[in-house]
Amino acid sequence: MRNRISFFALAAAIVALPIGLAGCPNGGGEGGEGGGGGAAKKSIHLPMRTDGPKSLDPVQGSTVYDNRACSMVYDTLLQYKYLVRPFTLEPNLVEAMPTVSADGLTYTFKLKKGVRFHDDGCFPDGKGREVVAGDVFYSWKRLADEDNKPKSWWLVEDTIVGFDEFKAAQNAAETFDYDAPVEGFKTIDDQTFSVTLKKPVVRFLWLMSMFQLSVVPHEAVEKYGNKFGRHPVGTGPFTMEEDAWVAGKSMVFQKNPTYRDDHYPSADEITDPKDRARGLHEPAGTKLPIVDEVRFTMFVEDQPMWLQFESREIGYTQVPAEYFPQAFVKLTKQLKPEYADKGVQFHSEMLLDFIFRGFNMEDELLGGWDPESRTYDPKKRKLRQAISMAISWEEFNTTFYNGLNVVYDGMIPPGLDGHPADGKAGASYRGPDIERAKKLMVEAGYPNGEGLPTIDYYVNRGGNSPEQAELFARQLKKIGVEINVKLVDFSTLIQTVDNKKAGFFSFAWSSDYPDGENNLALFYGPNEAPSANHFNYKNDEYDKLYEKILSMPSSPERTKIYEQMRDMVLEDAPYCGSMGRERFYIINPWLKNFRPSEQFYTWVKYLDVDDSTRP
């Protein structure tokens, strides 16, 4: 009889399994069902072009996706003005912009009255309590607690009086005491507090809008422990239940019914006429957030995201480079009639990118740094300049990015003080100019590359890096420079650069805040690897200027110094560059008020939906 057990018995067992499972609720899941809910509920479905955030604990966040999700549920003291460009800050949790002491060291903030945390089980009776000054300091101190595995301590490192000492002492102690004082933190009353800095740095204000410094209640952190990042409690416009997040797949946020009095900006705040033409001024004064539910779906592949947009399921999509010709006329960068006729709108946004090929200035072959005299070998400078002159960034742009990127001189991206007019700076050695490059090779002592050893070139193996490296090698061959392409994974690339082992490498930098100072810091001597100065560039005069601009607010004088610093770096050529991305978005007609930015992500609260144009 036992021989009668056949394939069909096995098949029956297999088929029983999913049928049985089909009766089970999905483990904490949610997902593809769009919309849902009651008839009057305003619900929007938006994409995240990635596997999504890792944690909704602000101190554990570092990526733009963590930023997007955290901006839904938390608030920072300041925020970016939604419709104002260039980027400008405005009060968010505070009543007004902080007052700054005459020496530029002490910032005094006053919190808005009546701002409450989300209603949650961590509070007595489940009612969110009012935010007080102590919550701000508590939240910032969490960045110092290594038990939280914080990813962004660098934001406040060496900035606030006594904070670094507090971090060291508390992490060395048996238990981390959040009540221990920090010299630079002063609570004046429940709403008012001041922060004293070690040195006057203007960027401190930008930090006040960064999601890592969001305000959280200690009750929630204590109650949920390491689950706090999955059960966020903040003051933001939306709330999220723990089971509304399927890791790597989707997350659903609900309107915060106790959200403070916050309104859509007034019509005269719009700075871009195109935004006015799109009607972005019309909802002025509307109470925020406007929609009741926001569903994010994570797309790790582009095709499903594109098809979901075409099906009008999701409100907008970024336009991946390979889909650009489908939706846009390549030459004019205008939307094709078949899209425009359907009411689809588009928006493009320059990203604060600095894409470059860097040299290690301590490398014997390429840098020629002499620590004794603190100078660079002039012949090595000629070699770097020659390499820079041999590279055609435009060719990279047209070959790999459909010509959508922007090529420019210097390290400061478009839209910021210090970015050269038309992208061209006089001191630039940006190519292609093969004749001049060849001449520089002769002056460097390597005519036609003779005597020059093969240069190891490190690049992240992801995406189309191999093809890009191929083009790069071909361009350099024209002046006799041979490179040995080392395709490595990203962590190896960082490690090699940080250990100063990579003489020549490909990297990119996205500005943390919209101030050229952030990019100029990449060449500040004391920031050498493993810090952000991956070039290990040292120039005493440059360093002095950098220290000077730290405390200077935006002004023509400061811009002049930015340009001076930019040109100093261009002359020394510690990198070849530069390029930045322009992001194109297309927007379905049912999504209203959409004015995206990748510099901040508080914009979801301004969005609205027109269900009459939705399938």
Add this chain to the structure above:
Amino acid sequence: MWVYILRRILYNIPVYLGILLLVMLALRTKDPVWAFLGKRKSVADHDALEHKLGLDRAFAVQYVLFVGDVVTLSFDQESWGQPGKTANELLGDAIVPSLVITAPALLLSSLISICVGLISSFYRGRTPDRVLVILAVLGMSISFLVYIILGQYFGAFILNDKVGHRIFAVEGYPDSLTPFTWWTYCMLPVAISVIVTMGYDTRFYRAVMVEEGTRDYITTARAKGASKSKIMFVHMLKNAMIPIITRVMITLPFLIGGSILLEMYFGIPGMGRRLILAIRDNDFPVIQAFTAVFAGLYIITNILTDVLYALVDPRVRLS
């Protein structure tokens, strides 16, 4: 039989321990903590995290602790990529979405392929056989990715557009599984999976059936006047069970493992997608737990295959 099973398990324990050792060594060839920390970090950050995660302990200690986790099936280390979730929780969340795609796909593709293999062998050398073989080869020659991209485009996007309402979802996974939501979200990936595997399976089963069809016992059955259907479905099929079982059993671990490509494109939060995302995130505890579970599943299915051989074939003895 139990003695046999026990013996097979005992034989496989050192194999499994060896696999775990290799997995752990492979994951430590590059310092996982540096990989996790990313762009902004210092040696102090590295050392603090390494200590916190217990990765500064002797390798032997880490190995013993991990074997303990495997034995008790408690992968309760916190995920690096999804803090607040343990590897266990991520495994548990991902198994059902994988199974609801792979189990029906395996069943359907096996049933259809066996039937097609039987038909093909029955008409061996004649037009139906040739057509089926050509179709199978064609099916095998096209990449899985092409099936997915075209399937998603024509099978969902275009179809829904033409019909005017949603027959199949372009991507996604339902909030709760019911037969209706399963059809909307899972049927298309299942269909694509079946079409892809049918090419390989059909050729394989055809070859098995053709070989069986030339055996003496088939001639004897024919001589005794057995009907064609009885010869095919009773005599041939029963005797072809060993290769069929082998093929089905080696597929079983993939039921849990899911299909990476399908899950990535259709947004199914299954095991394959979870593993790939863990690799992208340098999520060391999850990668370690998943590989240990996959290796365990392979060993278990190997043992089960041996036992099933003995059950379906009296020539195989449990000794």
